[in-house]
Amino acid sequence: MSQPEPQQTPFLPVYRRAETIMIRGEGVYLFDDQGKRYLDCSAGIAVNALGHSHSHVVAALQEQAGQLWHCSNNYTTRPLQLFAERLVEQSRLDGGVFFCSSGAEAIDTVIKFVRRTQYVEGSKKQRIITFHGGFHGRALSCISAGGNATAREGYAPLLPGFDQIAFNDLEAVKATITPETAAILLEPVQGEGGVYPADPAFLKGLRELCDTHGLLLCLDEVQCGYGRCGSLFTYDQYGVMPDIVACAKGIGNGFPLGAVITNQRVRKAITPGCHGSTYGSNPLAMAVGNAVLDMMLKPGFFAHVSEVGAHLKAALDAIQQEYPDSISQVRGFGLMLGLQMQLDARAFATELREAGLLVAPAYGDVIRFTPPLIITREEADQAVSILRECLAKH
Template sequence: MNRQPVERALFDDVMVPNYAPGAVIPVRGEGSRVWDQQGREFVDLAGGIAVTSLGHAHPGLVSALTEQAGKLWHLSNVLTNEPALRLARTLCELTFAERVFFANSGAEANEAAFKLARRYAWEHYGPEKNEIIAFRNSFHGRTLFTVSVGGQPKYLEGFEPAPGGIHHADFNDLASVEALVSDKTCAIVVEPIQGEGGIMPGDPEFLKGLRALCSKHNALLVFDEVQSGVGRTGHLYAYQMYGVTPDVLSTAKSLGGGFPVGAMLTTAKIAASLGVGTHGSTYGGNPLACAVAQKVIDTVSQPDILKGVKARAERLREGMMAIGKRYGVFSEVRGHGLLLGCVLTEAWAGRAKDFLAAGIDEGVMVLVAGANVVRLAPSLIIPEHDIDEALLRFERAVAKVCS
């Protein structure tokens, strides 16, 4: 076994340089606290980018994983397995869905959703009905198809030619969608809360308008709930908060609580278009992933947990707004539940990463959502005293940046 020291410099020697990780290397986590190689403690408001929905090393998730690890790790989809079937049944019981496809990530769940939308239209209306409408500043993953549907050209640069038939409208602007939609439209794809685009909530009437346009033009409404789903807003899925039911929904991130898993949810009629052999995933529906996700869903779907998300969110929102007011750094704190975006004032525009870096120095982990938004996506069960401690540390970080 190689016992040589593992330091940040090793990344530059052995890893593809598509990431630029910070100097800290965490080695242990418990709840909403993380410790690095030197034993320094951090309060985690980042949640692994909205992933560690029940914090680090949650006893229930550890138990579910180790119990399944002693039974069965992998089969492929030549055979099914009990954890996958149980999880699919649970997701159908708790949502609009009647059928589930499992994958390993949000990008894969979205890839399946977009392929399904085109295949469904091809089967029912013919090959001319293949156009997808998505939104500027959206994010749907890093595969060539999903990055093309995503509305941020910087992620597509150098990877063209992109798949065709994809158009982009302005988020929360129904008129811009009406100008693009036609009987050639097979799907409208939207994040109910734009994540990477700056934690921008969809207006209720806008999302209802998308539902009406899809129904009028026989197009599928696809909700990308990779970031907003699994309790993040205080509802199991954000569509339930908005009262707008999609035809297809993608979910990942918080679904596995840190274990890689994704899923596409839809109705039986629509799912029928993905017949045997039309799509697949070697690891999709992996027993380990599904056993962990089952425990996550069973826990997060409890009414007291969802109610607790809203209370914690209000505490965190109020704390960040107070810091923003004292130092003049935030114009607003937007979002729903524990998916919050602290929008920088004009005086601090473009400096979100400075606050992230200063936070690390002061022992608190946050995220950014673009250059102008500090993003918060902590554990859904983060203790109140951890929220308070994180706010104290982040205020020190803000003071440091502002000094």
């Protein structure tokens, strides 16, 4: 057996992990094993919507852990019944929800449900229109749908059936629709691609095109949804109803959980045995999902996201004016904000981390601010002052 190299880690190097060892989280802060405190404006890449160690979520998980962890999808559990009813009601999609354990699994499910719906309707439509800069996860189907070349490299043959075109270009969509087109899949706000919101007219136009041509409008709200942009579902900000929406990340606040919610049209195509997931609907995940929703549905929660988001964006806009050579643009809304850097975004994110601020780099030299949605104005101001200190050194 060959000897491992001296610096080799026991985990396969799919991530550029910092050497920092995180041991504890509280609210918007993370603490490493040296006792250093970090203001977490990444939130595990838009995941810890309620911050770290939220007492209501911790209590719900602990209580459920003492009752029932797993019992297979051959049975209904109380937390499943409750969470499903609440999510369907909130989504205003009348078909139902399928639970899974991650964003990639949710998107793979969306792709399957699109094909299945068209198949059951007796149509030959199978192709899905997706967009440059879109990111839908790491499963083979997801990288086939996604627009990230690095994520795809070396994995051919990809899943066929996707037509990728420019984001926010309605004319390009019109030109791409053929009798084989089954659906359009997009993130209302592209996340990994660099925080690019869909133009409201674009999303409305997509809905109209879908209605005209019998296509399914599928929204990937894994990153931008679940409160992040100022409402539970980001489509509510746009006034556009999808046929299918995929959720993950914030829905479980860090507990592995994904959901696909559909309308009646899709429901009609779903029969027992056509899909499944051993851990989907897991009672621990359902209890956490209910606890997260309890907090988000409290009066004022989403207004807080919009208010602190606007405050943070105004501060970032001001910094951009001060340092136009380092930051060329601020994009996004709610608490999903991106800085288009003129500096190496990864290297700068490392400088920020050393100064005690965690952010998430995105494709194309972008730095994302996706803090816990409970962040206060004062905490957002702290983040901005650390950013300013680091920019001043350049």
